[in-house]
Amino acid sequence: MDRYTFLLENWDRDLALFFDFIETVCGIGKDNQTYTLLKNEIHTISDLTNWIECFDGDFDSVEFTTNEFMNRKKYMNFNLG
Numbered sequence: 001m002d003r004y005t006f007l008l009e010n011w012d013r014d015l016a017l018f019f020d021f022i023e024t025v026c027g028i029g030k031d032n033q034t035y036t037l038l039k040n041e042i043h044t045i046s047d048l049t050n051w052i053e054c055f056d057g058d059f060d061s062v063e064f065t066t067n068e069f070m071n072r073k074k075y076m077n078f079n080l081g
Helices: 003-010 015-024 033-041 045-054 059-080
Strands: none
Touching: 003 015, 015 033, 015 045, 033 059, 045 059
């Protein structure tokens, strides 16, 4: 199995695989603002799970998904605090 296929099948299992997926499959490099935002906000599997709940499966919608994730996170923090 090649790396691309492996990432397609396993990206949601581990933070390192997720960030590799973002770079390799989605084409979002480390110098991209969305990548930086993801690195700053996704630190746990719980964070990743919350991001995945916003993801519609479209590899081109990572920026939109990240914005939705951030909005949800702000809303949840606002209601908790």
